[in-house]
Amino acid sequence: xxxxxTARTLARRRVKSFIMIALTYVAALIATxxxxxxxxxxxxxxxxxxxxxxxxxxxxPAGEAGGGMANAIVGTGMLVLIxxxxxxxxxxxxxxxxxxxxxxxxxxxxxxxxxVLNGLPSIVMGIFAWQLLVRPFKHFSALAGGIALxxxxxxxxxxxxxxxxxxxxxxxxxxxxxxxxxKWRTSLSVVLRTALPGIVxxxxxxxxxxxxxxxxxxxTALGNQFWSVSPTQPxxxxxxxxxxxxxxxxxxxxxxxxxxxxxxxxxxxxxxxIARYVTRSRFGLGGD
Amino acid sequence: MGDRAYRWITTGFALVIPVLLxxxxxxxxxxxxxxxxxxGLGFFTSSDWDPVNEKFGAAPAIFGTIVSSAIALIIATPLxxxxxxxxxxxxxRWVRQPIAFLVDLLAAIPSVVYxxxxxxxxxxxxxxxxxxxxxxxxxxxDTPLFAGAAYGPSMLAAGSILAIMVLPFIxxxxxxxxxxxxxxxxxxxxxxxxxRWEMxxxxxxxxARSGIIGGVILGLGRALGETMAVTMVIGNRHEISAxxxxxxxxxxxxxxxxxxxxxxxxxxxxxxxxxxxxxxxxxxxxxxxxxxxxxxxxxxxx
Numbered sequence: 001x002x003x004x005x006t007a008r009t010l011a012r013r014r015v016k017s018f019i020m021i022a023l024t025y026v027a028a029l030i031a032t033x034x035x036x037x038x039x040x041x042x043x044x045x046x047x048x049x050x051x052x053x054x055x056x057x058x059x060x061p062a063g064e065a066g067g068g069m070a071n072a073i074v075g076t077g078m079l080v081l082i083x084x085x086x087x088x089x090x091x092x093x094x095x096x097x098x099x100x101x102x103x104x105x106x107x108x109x110x111x112x113x114x115x116v117l118n119g120l121p122s123i124v125m126g127i128f129a130w131q132l133l134v135r136p137f138k139h140f141s142a143l144a145g146g147i148a149l150x151x152x153x154x155x156x157x158x159x160x161x162x163x164x165x166x167x168x169x170x171x172x173x174x175x176x177x178x179x180x181x182x183k184w185r186t187s188l189s190v191v192l193r194t195a196l197p198g199i200v201x202x203x204x205x206x207x208x209x210x211x212x213x214x215x216x217x218x219x220t221a222l223g224n225q226f227w228s229v230s231p232t233q234p235x236x237x238x239x240x241x242x243x244x245x246x247x248x249x250x251x252x253x254x255x256x257x258x259x260x261x262x263x264x265x266x267x268x269x270x271x272x273x274i275a276r277y278v279t280r281s282r283f284g285l286g287g288d
Numbered sequence: 289m290g291d292r293a294y295r296w297i298t299t300g301f302a303l304v305i306p307v308l309l310x311x312x313x314x315x316x317x318x319x320x321x322x323x324x325x326x327x328g329l330g331f332f333t334s335s336d337w338d339p340v341n342e343k344f345g346a347a348p349a350i351f352g353t354i355v356s357s358a359i360a361l362i363i364a365t366p367l368x369x370x371x372x373x374x375x376x377x378x379x380x381r382w383v384r385q386p387i388a389f390l391v392d393l394l395a396a397i398p399s400v401v402y403x404x405x406x407x408x409x410x411x412x413x414x415x416x417x418x419x420x421x422x423x424x425x426x427x428x429x430d431t432p433l434f435a436g437a438a439y440g441p442s443m444l445a446a447g448s449i450l451a452i453m454v455l456p457f458i459x460x461x462x463x464x465x466x467x468x469x470x471x472x473x474x475x476x477x478x479x480x481x482x483x484r485w486e487m488x489x490x491x492x493x494x495x496a497r498s499g500i501i502g503g504v505i506l507g508l509g510r511a512l513g514e515t516m517a518v519t520m521v522i523g524n525r526h527e528i529s530a531x532x533x534x535x536x537x538x539x540x541x542x543x544x545x546x547x548x549x550x551x552x553x554x555x556x557x558x559x560x561x562x563x564x565x566x567x568x569x570x571x572x573x574x575x576x577x578x579x580x581x582x583x584x585x586x587x588x589x590x
């Protein structure tokens with residue numbers, strides 16, 4: 001009697017276990033479905049408009065088919081350059097500090113604040129740059145946009161730099177010190193250099209993330225229908241252009257938006273893949 | 289000599305982070321100050337939004353922010369935990385890598401691309417299939433939750449797109465936390481005769497609970513501040529409605545949507561005051577999340 005009822009519960013428990021485990025498989029399937037759908041729609045709707053003109057021509061006026069996003073592609077490049085010029089040195093410097101002062105109270109506090117900074121919505125970064133860099137000068141500029149994006153890069157680069165430097169074996173640091181290197185030369189030419197491939201990966205991931213940001217640019221770079229590479233003027237950007245085109249009621253513009261999104265995703269994907277490659281061939285690229 | 293200079297320089301770079309946070313706080317609050325000063329704390333409870341008569345209140349945007357984030361978490365949390373459990377416990381090795389890569393990739397897609405897909409694919413899909421299903425097939429059209437005309441851009445659309453966007457964050461943190469659960473915990477459960485699911489449910493998940501909650505709250509932080517995708521699919525209307533099919537606003541989408549049209553100083557300042565509110569909320573949410581994840585014994589996730 002007891003035996004049969006335990007056997008029955010055991011069977012029931014096994015069935016339940018089987019069903020629940022199957023459900024986790026279903027969850028994985030559902031979670032990857034949107035990504036596949038998005039990629040498929042991008043390819044299906046965007047591929048036909050991605051051609052030579054898209055990269056070399058200026059945007060066509062409303063109602064006119066064709067045209068390209070040459071100015072927006074160059075603009076995004078400019079913004080990424082400005083952002084990297086700010087975000088990379090500060091992020092790497094701060095990461096070095098955090099890794100080398102591990103236990104210090106100041107380091108713990110800064111690590112925490114860096115996480116908080118990383119969690120701030122990008123639109124708040126836009127308001128910050130607008131209030132400090134657009135409002136006082138009374139006009140929008142590429143520089144303000146680049147600084148907003150650069151501020152977003154700082155916590156990302158700081159964290160990966162710290163993690164990568166922590167992975168460098170202490171014995172390497174000790175060996176350099178034993179050979180008579182000063183502390184700062186040890187840090188820069190032995191530790192930082194060993195950690196470089198990992199830091200490059202982190203930097204690329206950060207670039208991939210900010211290159212697609214739109215919200216901060218509404219307040220800063222503004223977008224531009226014309227050709228401009230001046231840091232003090234409003235500048236076009238790929239994500240801004242996609243936003244404008246997606247909300248317009250014209251089919252031609254929707255096609256351009258899909259094409260722009262496909263190019264943007266392609267850019268992000270290529271950067272991510274390079275990042276993976278760099279990590280894998282750690283010591284191959286660690287040289288000069 | 290060189291050592292001291294080196295130390296000063298790296299300390300200087302590190303100090304940029306607190307200074308930057310301080311500057312952000314100051315600039316957001318000073319931009320919103322005229323509105324906060326004029327309307328006081330009532331700004332956050334009033335539903336007015338009348339640029340002509342210069343009366344502003346953020347209640348509908350706050351309401352929309354909470355509702356859309358709640359929808360997102362309700363959809364994404366079970367899925368994300370399911371994915372994390374699948375990847376860390378059950379997945380055969382040959383699918384683990386590709387699935388983990390695809391889920392990570394979800395986090396890399398720019399917000400504006402989600403918005404584009406949302407407005408041109410997801411919204412029409414909701415309008416044609418999902419909304420009629422609730423209204424006609426299930427006859428729920430008269431209940432407040434599903435009432436009103438179903439145009440497409442809606443709270444439901446915003447919540448759905450947010451769910452897709454926060455899922456990778458929650459599942460990444462959950463995976464990390466599950467990896468931190470000691471093997472002995474699993475072996476002990478199996479030794480006591482637990483099935484594989486009972487091992488997860490009774491031994492692994494409770495052990496990881498605070499870390500998982502931290503991950504969910506981290507996802508909440510993302511959802512609260514997400515701007516472009518939401519702006520493009522939520523319909524942008526300053527109104528509190530119980531219906532999931534009604535258009536609405538979130539704090540971030542109201543700022544993004546109205547910034548370029550705001551002409552008076554007070555209107556602009558009111559948008560910035562909404563931004564100040566968003567700043568405070570996301571800082572609080574992030575601090576709680578970090579604390580919970582940190583308590584799990586690891587401080588470097590997601």
